[in-house]
Amino acid sequence: MIRHLVPAVLLLSLSACTSATTPPHPQARPFAAAPSAAASVDAALARAAAANKRVILMFGLDACHDSRGLAGWFETPRFAAMLEPRYEIVWIDVGADRTLNADLAARFGVAPIVGTPTVVITDAKGTPLNLTDAPGWRNAASRSEDDIFDYFEKWGTAND
Numbered sequence: 001m002i003r004h005l006v007p008a009v010l011l012l013s014l015s016a017c018t019s020a021t022t023p024p025h026p027q028a029r030p031f032a033a034a035p036s037a038a039a040s041v042d043a044a045l046a047r048a049a050a051a052n053k054r055v056i057l058m059f060g061l062d063a064c065h066d067s068r069g070l071a072g073w074f075e076t077p078r079f080a081a082m083l084e085p086r087y088e089i090v091w092i093d094v095g096a097d098r099t100l101n102a103d104l105a106a107r108f109g110v111a112p113i114v115g116t117p118t119v120v121i122t123d124a125k126g127t128p129l130n131l132t133d134a135p136g137w138r139n140a141a142s143r144s145e146d147d148i149f150d151y152f153e154k155w156g157t158a159n160d
Helices: 002-020 037-051 065-074 077-083 102-107 134-142 145-155
Strands: 054-060 087-093 118-122
Touching: 037 054, 037 087, 037 102, 054 065, 054 102, 065 077, 065 134, 065 145, 077 145, 118 134
Parallel strands: 054 087
Antiparallel strands: 054 118
């Protein structure tokens, strides 16, 4: 009888640990539901010009762990409070083969998309500011919350 209880108790204790922990990174899926990317980019640039903000163009896809992870951080209260007054954010779905919205990637100097997410920060006129770093976000889920926060906080000062 006790032999049969040991696996059950062990299983219950493991499931309790699993349910009590939270994932190390929040996740979101904003890409597939994104409206027309080109129109969204143009509208974001117009809003950025009117409000003296910068624009974050997030080239990614919902099937990508790193894209979902970075998007998840952006939805947390800490990030939202920092991002909202500084940036307009556009979620651009690149599709599984990374060719969807390739025209926008080319327009902003990151074609072809080699990894997701690719993050382009522009001034309000649409001039890319971080092309050297843009493709490097394909490891976003392994970056720390503070490193991600500091990066976008640093770029978010618009003096354009």
